Amino acid sequence: MKKFLTLFAAVLMLLSVLSGCKMGSNQSSNSKSVASPQELKPFGKYKKTVTYTIGKATPGIPKLPKGQTYEDNAYTKYLKDTLNIQSKDKFEAQTGDPYDQKVSMAVASGDLPDIMAVNADTLRQLVANDSIADLTDVYKSSASDFIKAKYNSYNGRALKAATFDGKLMALPSTQNANIPTMLWIRQDWLDKLGLKAPKTVDDMEKVLTAFVKKDPGNNGKGNTVGLALSKSVGGNYGSLFVADNIFATYNSFPRQWIKQNGKVVYGSTTNETKQGLSKLADWYKKGLIDPQMAVRDSIESLIISGQAGAFFGPWWSGDYPLNSAIKKNPKANWKPYIISKNGDGKITAYTQNPVSEFYVVRKGFKHPELLPKIASAINDKLVREDKNYKPVVDFVRGGYDGGKPLNVMINFNDATAQMYKDLKATVDGKKDPKSLSLDDSTSYNNIENYLKNPKNPDPNAWSGYTSRIVAGKLMANTPIKEVNPVFFDQTKSMKLKWANLVKLEDETFLKIVTGQKSVNDFGTFVKQWKSTGGTQITQEVVQAIKEK
Amino acid sequence: MWKRKYRSGQLGYHLMMAPGMIFLIIFSFVPMFGIVMAFQDYVPAKGILGSQWVGLTNFEYMLQIPDSWNILRNTVLIALGKIIFGTIVPIVFALLLNEIRLKWAKRSIQTIVYLPNFLSWAVVAAIVINVFDYHGPINSFLQAFGHQPIMFLASNDWFRTVIIGSDVWKNFGYGAIVYLAALTGIDPGLYEASSIDGANRFQQLLHVTFPGILPTIMLISALNLGNILNAGFDQIYALYNPIVYETGDVIDTYVYRVGLLGQQYSFATAIGLLKSVVSFTLLIAANKLSIKFANLRIF
Structure with a gap:
């Protein structure tokens, strides 16, 4: 019996070793x-x-x-x-x-x-x-x-x-270019409270305060969220729910490798980012930002349910997530606006790969x-x-989504601007609707439907018009001072150390904004970031840029 | 003839033991070879044999970052809390339940409290999140007494308490069953004798019931020691967020995040090895202590 068991164990081990080998070897077969x-x-x-x-x-x-x-x-x-x-x-x-x-x-x-x-x-x-x-x-x-x-x-x-x-x-x-991101805001709430559309960060603060205090959506006291914000706070290019627009007014570009005064720096560690964070922390303290942002699973549902009054998002926010919001409540009139430093509508934004x-x-x-x-x-x-x-x-x-087995999207560099130009020309009667591509002709139909009945539009018509004409126009007409990050790649030390640095960054940003850490701890973060690999990686990035 | 007798007597037992042994070999012994990865810059395509040897680099980095001590502390605190409260609460509950005379009440209470044990953490976590929500029942209750609402799951003061509390809530009913069984094993004669001697209910509890189940308590606690560094991956993973990494991130969640999601296989192995070393040390120490003070060998 003992012999049998030993043999059995030996066979088992052999099998497991063999299966381990197999995994390694079948990958090298050729792929002609x-x-x-x-x-x-x-x-x-x-x-x-x-x-x-x-x-x-x-x-x-x-x-x-x-x-x-x-x-x-x-x-x-x-x-x-x-x-x-x-x-x-x-x-x-x-x-x-x-x-x-x-x-x-x-x-x-x-x-x-x-x-x-x-x-x-x-x-x-x-x-x-x-x-x-x-x-x-x-x-x-x-x-x-x-x-x-x-x-x-x-x-x-x-x-x-x-x-x-x-x-x-x-x-x-x-x-293709997705900047500038815009502040999407409940126009119906603004109208109800008799407020003007915000142009600067200070305007925005006033509007958010009014939203939270006066509860124009009748969500019940304390249930209205001013600004919906993602856990990552900022630095994700052209995405929903990040506060890049606010950071940019301080010339802060979190999570980007940028050149500052001739030196390569990581945007998250700059003093400008500290200022941006302190603004957000101030807002959070005043209750203007979603108090549950740290544990919020789906920001989309917050917006669809009509609890949130504002968020940052790119031009296509009118399609996603707002299409569903309009379906739920046709009176929720979301409109995009540009927030700029001194209200002149000129903005700074970083570009991307x-x-x-x-x-x-x-x-x-x-x-x-x-x-x-x-x-x-x-x-x-x-x-x-x-x-x-x-x-x-x-x-x-039908406004459906998610059918393509692979979402691989290949567009011309100037696709968004071109789309707006084509659609505008078609709406103005200068271009034949038949010459439009499938997506554009669908959008054109939606826009036409919207223009026929702007008072009580179908959700898809609303989305088509809002994304492509209202937001598209803002995109085409807003003057942007572009900041070009200098490095998108990965260096040698990043392999071991980057994940932890990102974790440190995420944790610190979220804690500073939600007031669990004071803004003054930003210095400690920078020090720790540098000492646990940041300095070394920065040197490697400088080196890599030189070699390019 | 002798040989045959030996076989026919033992084979059944061995067969019964086989699934457990196979499980142990596949999931505990074979993976131990993977520890080698902690000393390498492991690349899956090159395999363990082909990856570059980097010596102690991963361990040096582990000592360099503050996270390591943080997650070790969290793991020990959460695991200890769970072991301590996970032992005391079922005992107290079993003793209290044992005093109930209404049979149907006793039975239904017992069934109800041990139901959560059969739900997976994914389900229980959803309940916990709702109960401790900013607008949830607990906060409504607090607000009714004039307190400010608390973000339990995003507060470093509260997170560990919620984790330990919800774990105890989920498991105490099941844990109590063992003690209830032990309670029925106590000789009723002892109760009669003590009541003749004039002992009241509380004195009976203290001097008859409690000593009666003490051996079971010791045994269960000793078995629990094996889990000293298992702070409960699925529970914490379902409930935590970046704000509470400071107090809630344990070795298992860290290894999962950094190793599998961050694809730093070698570094995660090094951290995992830390866990093995610490729990090995703790187990040996616990065994020594229990031999010395309770005369009970764990192994």
């Missing part, structure tokens, strides 16, 4: 495509249905039409019809932290979906791990010319971000060309040649 030359073409249809697994990032507010699923909807049907391919979701998780966690788990376990979206850090990790496919050849063979032209409008900067040692390792989603996220293909997947083909189908064929494809048209017109 098995597709025929015809199938390699951007819009070549496969003879046999190709099934691929994805990591599906779902929208924060689920909005699929009844009867459709993430694996079976207008977009997957379109891809099935045109390319004969079908997606299967290896995992589904909400965009943001939940999705990033799923990706991290997939990377750690080595069990990747065939195609998924990752951030810049994870991309580097995957390249170092040698677990994703080289896309150089399939990009050449299977991306359409129009897609290539779109990428090229960034003068090579977009694809360079995904290129390692001359090999293209991912297809990035492009990030032209890419936001990266789409990668698992090494060993037999059809690496699928990624450029899907990207081309969604961003080229569907929006131009097939823009009248009925299921997708219905999907888009």
